[in-house]
Amino acid sequence: MAREGCCSASLALKSREKVSEMAGRPAKPTNLLAMTGQLARNPKRYASRKGEPRPDGPLGDAPDRWQPHPEAFKAAALYAEGKSTNEVAALLAISWEIARDLRDVSQNADKERLCQLWDEVNVMAPWLTSADRWVVESICELKLRERKGTIKPGERAELGRLCGKCGMNPSDRTRVSTLPKAPRQTERTDPREVYMQRKKARAG
Numbered sequence: 545m546a547r548e549g550c551c552s553a554s555l556a557l558k559s560r561e562k563v564s565e566m567a568g569r570p571a572k573p574t575n576l577l578a579m580t581g582q583l584a585r586n587p588k589r590y591a592s593r594k595g596e597p598r599p600d601g602p603l604g605d606a607p608d609r610w611q612p613h614p615e616a617f618k619a620a621a622l623y624a625e626g627k628s629t630n631e632v633a634a635l636l637a638i639s640w641e642i643a644r645d646l647r648d649v650s651q652n653a654d655k656e657r658l659c660q661l662w663d664e665v666n667v668m669a670p671w672l673t674s675a676d677r678w679v680v681e682s683i684c685e686l687k688l689r690e691r692k693g694t695i696k697p698g699e700r701a702e703l704g705r706l707c708g709k710c711g712m713n714p715s716d717r718t719r720v721s722t723l724p725k726a727p728r729q730t731e732r733t734d735p736r737e738v739y740m741q742r743k744k745a746r747a748g
């Protein structure tokens with residue numbers, strides 16, 4: 545009896561762990577469910593998403609604040625010649641504040657890398673829309689820290705969580721397909737015919 549009780553307790557514990565794991569699993573984006581066919585195969589399961597906002601616009605280009613300034617390369621060349629911030633501002637006809645910002649070469653390089661990361665995400669996750677821009681901004685900023693080797697453990701965990709929410713982890717990518725699916729056959733075999741065929745096979 546003690547052994548049976550122990551087994552029952554173990555099964556109950558595993559069941560609770562499984563439920564807990566499923567409860568903590570992030571929901572997949574609806575666009576991803578549509579591309580993988582899960583939305584069409586099980587419409588009742590996702591019936592609660594019918595009222596979900598449906599943004600029409602694509603993810604789009606990287607934020608404007610990440611775009612390099614048109615005079616960034618000229619400013620870098622002038623600073624390399626030993627020009628001061630006032631001189632650069634006057635020569636390029638820009639404000640002193642912009643000239644000061646352009647002096648930070650590392651900041652300009654980071655902006656260019658952020659734009660490249662944005663383009664990578666846009667290619668990797670084509671189901672993302674304009675409503676996901678803020679999330680993708682965070683993904684790109686955290687990914688840049690990871691590539692620079694300055695990311696913290698908590699930030700790395702957050703990066704993985706955000707990627708999972710956007711359907712960008714390996715298990716989700718393997719289920720994405722942009723190829724048109726073959727139409728499902730609607731014809732069904734008559735159960736009576738199946739029964740008669742099996743009866744004949746047994747008789748023979």
